Amino acid sequence: MKKSELKSFLDEKVDIYNNPNFIETDPIQIPHLFTLKEDIEIAGFLVATIAWGNRKSIINNGHRIMEMMGNSPYDFVMNFSEDRAASLSNFVHRTFNNDDLIYFLKSLQNIYKNHVGLENVFSKNAEIHSLQPAIHHFKKTFFELPHPSRIQKHISDPFKNSAAKRINMFLRWMVRNDNAGVDFGIWKSISPAILSCPLDVHCGNVARKLKLLKRKQNDGKALAELDIALRKLDPNDPVKYDFALFGLGVFERF
Template identity: 45%
Template sequence: MPLSTDFRELLEVKAEEFNQPAFIEDDPISIPHAYQQKQDIEISGLIAAVLAWGQRKTIISKCKEFFAYMDNAPYDFVLHHQEQDLKAFLAFKHRTFNATDALYFISFLRHYYQQYESLEDAFIMYMKQDDKDIENGLVGFREQFFSLPDYPERTRKHIATPARNSACKRLNMYLRWMVRKDDKGVDFGLWNRIKPSQLICPCDLHVDRVARRLGLISRKQTDWHTALELTNNLRLLDAEDPVRYDFALFGLGIEERWGK
């Protein structure tokens, strides 16, 4: 990997700098941090990750609007809402995510949580014991998510899959939140059956740009194979927790000297 000692040290320093509680407030991860119950964190985290498109301030605002419609009790709402409780979502829109999408997400989550206690099962049930990464879990999750007979075709674009060669940046970010374990207080580490070593680095605009400048990505396009290439290079730095460098790459990307 063409990464100099100076760049390695830079990534270590920046990972430490940004993987701190101060990171939370201005990031979509602040949404699940508003909750204590495991299922509330899972549901709010999934929605926040799916809506993580555009300016972070707007994303956070739209997420707060979404969960206000649930009386800020996502798990209870998903399981026990009545038909009239869904009317508020008819006005919801963020980018291309609209009421139709919101209502299907709620429908799926209700169906799912009537059978399982944790969204981790929705990924882990499709993985094999010797899987190096989360790919099979991501492919299976999308298949299960759209297993209800009344799913809207338009909603499929909001759940990415490696089967379509998507980089799956939002779902990979969500999995980082749920799986990574450390004492920094940012990621939750709620899930134990997926290993941090199996995570794939989310390739958002900032991460992609900085990773290319550091020589961590050589592919011209940004797709699933790009995410694998980046993560495999990060594994050379930390095989057990490669995605912790997401903090460094993202942080460098939002700093002015890297954003030009």
């Protein structure tokens, strides 16, 4: 397939999947419950953190976290204290448990009180061509409070050759304004041109079949390779093709 043909094919798939109908079956429906910027950020970050495994389970547990926070995530985070931790005691999603959730809420409180919020932590470390260094620095900030070392596994580090799929998905939600009502585009300080595709099994397999990706592992090196390929197709909005790759893999069994 020629580059022009590939672009037309993928653009057509973006149009099919990048629309409000996508929200009904995707974890992005959780932050779509809210209108306040900070509520959207916190809800999006927490559900993206648990976004591995069965999608129905991810969505159900995302709703459960919001309910445990009184459906006011920003207010709950800013007023969180040890005496409120008991209300989270029964939460578990795969290997992410209530102890992890409690630390995440403490860390988010620290970020909003002492680092001007999530957007600032990412934007101040964004580089001209990539957000991956910003993810690395975000992880250092996120774990600056005392914590059990095991909790660190829930935040990936691109500097350790991770594709950081879940954080890249969260960043797509916050940064990319798709004018279709799916991605939020509420972070204006970061350009969508430097976003990276949330590289998972489905996207990786489809990208290889379309010869957008040669590397066999879904790791940081593969992500860098895919970045180059997608930015050639659309330098201003490369991760719109996440919808095409994901849709082809999950819904069309491409």
